[in-house]
Amino acid sequence: TGTYGHPTGAGQKLWLDTLGVWQGAGGLWALPGTPIADLGTYTDESVGRRIFTWDTVNNRWQMTYGDTGVRTGGTSLGSGWSATWDLISRTGNIVTLNMILVNSGSVTVSNSEVLTTLPAGFRPQTSTYYITGQISSMGRTDFTLTSAGALQFYGSTTGTISSPTAYVQVSYRTNDAWPASLPGSASGSIPQ
Secondary structure (H helix, E strand, O other): OOOOOOOOOOOOOOOOOOOOOOOOOOOOOOOOOOOOOOOOEEEEOOOOEEEEEEEOOOOEEEEEEEEOOOEEOOOEEOOOEEEEEEEEEEEOOEEEEEEEEEEOOEEEOOOOOEEEEOOOOOOOOOOEEEEEEEEEOOEEEEEEEOOOOEEEEOOOOOOEEEOOEEEEEEEEEOOOOOOOOOOOEEOOOOOO
16 A cells, blocks of 8 residues: 555665565455455375365364375284285275284184284274174184274184184274374275
8 A cells, every 4th residue: 555656667666555464375365354264275195195174263274085095014913913915094084904814823812812903093993892703613703903903802702723814894983193104005096
């Protein structure tokens, strides 16, 4: 406001009474003292694909979409266990786990036998009893998935299994923070 003349060449001056800069998004602007209602969105692909939207109530960026894609080989296996199939993914707060775990030795089924441990960012909100319907020489073999991410045999099942195979396919909610890094390696790509 209050300009004096209109500079048109080098060495000329423009005088202003007042100058201000306001943060906005997508070309939005407002008069001084008026809050900007929307700071827009941005995308981050450093750990999967995430989209953030400005939360005007809490004055912060809120992740509104996140997808790690399918990852393989990212879980920590218990002693004697190996994976012939090891897939884990997270979309928003839903984790999907698909695994085939094998042990070439004899395993005494107890709640201390850890088959695998899930990485941070993929652990269940609460410990969950997981019914498999799998039949072994002992009858049905079930599991628990603890909130610390340990997949274990269900504690009420007792006995020894020779060369057991565990088939795991389960989806559950997590309240873990988004992982700071992605486990294992990508299996395919994140859908666009």
